[in-house]
Amino acid sequence: MSVTIRRSEQPPWTVLSVGGDLDVVGAPDMRQAVVTAVAEGSRLLALDLSELDFVDSFGLGAVVGALKRVRQRGGELALVCPSSRIRRVFEICDLDRILSLHDSTDTLSELSVVVSDGATSTRRRP
Amino acid sequence: MSDMVEIEIPARADYVSLVRLVVAAAAELAPSLEPSRIDDLRVAVSEATTNAIQAHIRSGSTRPVKVCCRCSNGSVVVTVRDEGPGFDVDALTEMPPPESEARLGRESGMGISIMRALADHSSIDSSSEGTEVRLAFLVGGQVVHG
Numbered sequence: 666m667s668v669t670i671r672r673s674e675q676p677p678w679t680v681l682s683v684g685g686d687l688d689v690v691g692a693p694d695m696r697q698a699v700v701t702a703v704a705e706g707s708r709l710l711a712l713d714l715s716e717l718d719f720v721d722s723f724g725l726g727a728v729v730g731a732l733k734r735v736r737q738r739g740g741e742l743a744l745v746c747p748s749s750r751i752r753r754v755f756e757i758c759d760l761d762r763i764l765s766l767h768d769s770t771d772t773l774s775e776l777s778v779v780v781s782d783g784a785t786s787t788r789r790r791p
Numbered sequence: 792m793s794d795m796v797e798i799e800i801p802a803r804a805d806y807v808s809l810v811r812l813v814v815a816a817a818a819e820l821a822p823s824l825e826p827s828r829i830d831d832l833r834v835a836v837s838e839a840t841t842n843a844i845q846a847h848i849r850s851g852s853t854r855p856v857k858v859c860c861r862c863s864n865g866s867v868v869v870t871v872r873d874e875g876p877g878f879d880v881d882a883l884t885e886m887p888p889p890e891s892e893a894r895l896g897r898e899s900g901m902g903i904s905i906m907r908a909l910a911d912h913s914s915i916d917s918s919s920e921g922t923e924v925r926l927a928f929l930v931g932g933q934v935v936h937g
Contacts, residue, residue, distance in 0.1 A: 689804045689841045719811070721837045722905050726898035733895040750830050757908045758901050763889045 667691055669716075670698045678743070678773050679707035684716035687724030695724070699731040708740030713770055715747055720754050728755075732764065745770050793863035794821055799855035800840075802847030802873075806856075810840045814860050814869055821862030823930045831909040832867060832928050838902035839871040839924040846875025846922060866911075867928045877917040 668691025669684040679702050683695055695712075702710055712731060714720070732742045746752045747768045755761050767773065796817045800806040811833045818829050836858070843856040857872045883903060887893040907913050912927040 686808055688837055689807060689845075719833065719837075721834050721841070722899070722901040723841065725901055729895060730898045733898075736895070750827070754834060754905065757905055758886070759889045763894070 668694050670695060672698065672702065675711070675770060675773060678709045678711045680711045680713050680745075680770060680773075682713040682716065684718070686719040687714075687717055687727065688719060688721050689723045692723040692727040696727045696730055699727070699734060703734050703738055703740070708735065708738055709743075710735050710740065711743040711745060711767075711770065711773055713745040714751055715745060715769075717746075717748070717751055720751050722758075725755065725758055725760060728764070729760070741765070743767055743773060743776070745773075793861045796860045796862075798858050800844075800858070802844045802852065802854070802856055804841065804844055807837055807840050807844065810858050811837050814858070817860045817862055818867045818928075821864070821867065823862065823864050824867055824928055828928055832869070832926075835906045835909045835913075835926050835928075836869050836871070838906045839869070839926060842902060843871050843873035843875070843922065843924070846873045846877075850875050865930050869926045869928075871924045871926075872921065873923075874921040877919050877922055880915050880917055 667685055668687055671682040673680045673682065681695070681698050681702065685691060687695060699710065710731065712728065728744065735742045743765045745767045746755070752761070752766065755764065794817070796813065798810065798813055800810060814836045815829055815833050818824055818832055824832065840856065840858060847854065847856060852874055854874045859870045861868045886897060886900065886904065903915070906924070906926060910926040911929045914925045916923045
């Protein structure tokens with residue numbers, strides 16, 4: 666199964682819903698979708714992996730690249746990853762320590778966005 | 792007594808998903824591993840197969856990559872063999888800590904760490920004639936050495 670990518674807006678977030686296999690074949694497609702979204706001005710980007718069937722190191726690399734790109738523009742990345750099976754691969758590489766992980770896109774609206782010195786950060790509303 | 796499945800694939804990235812499918816299906820036929828361990832197997836085999844394919848592509852080899860899966864009541868052992876130029880296993884570098892700026896500059900190089908973390912036992916034998924990766928998944932997940 667190849668990767669599928671669907672873009673939607675959930676202001677202030679741009680959401681890329683990624684399904685299928687995020688591997689050596691699928692990762693470049695997601696990387697390109699991220700590059701396009703960031704170039705078009707999206708500073709708050711969410712990768713929704715709810716429909717993802719498979720991820721390996723190439724998918725992780727594309728997510729790391731997405732994090733780097735949004736932060737270079739002063740933005741922030743959120744990862745929606747309800748599957749423990751998918752999340753486990755991120756945890757093996759300790760990427761859960763630097764990624765903002767969520768169980769559902771519903772929780773994105775619970776994040777308050779703080780812009781300071783041109784950099785964006787998010788925190789959960791009290 | 793073990794069942795063996797062997798496949799040879801062209802060195803093309805779009806064959807990696809086929810290898811994942813075949814190896815996972817073979818492991819399910821020998822009902823020794825729990826479903827979560829078969830998920831681990833799919834990821835580790837994907838890493839090894841992708842690396843093998845890339846080794847052939849880099850060296851211009853048109854030879855196939857060979858994958859062998861042996862399933863028994865006690866284990867699933869997968870061997871991925873390429874005829875690429877090989878690499879120095881001891882020269883592999885550690886990833887910077889996730890919180891460091893340097894870490895965001897490393898979008899590749901996680902595959903071998905993932906294989907080693909997921910398999911109960913793994914080994915890499917590499918020379919100028921090629922590389923063989925062996926991944927063992929054991930019933931009960933006990934770690935063995937050797």
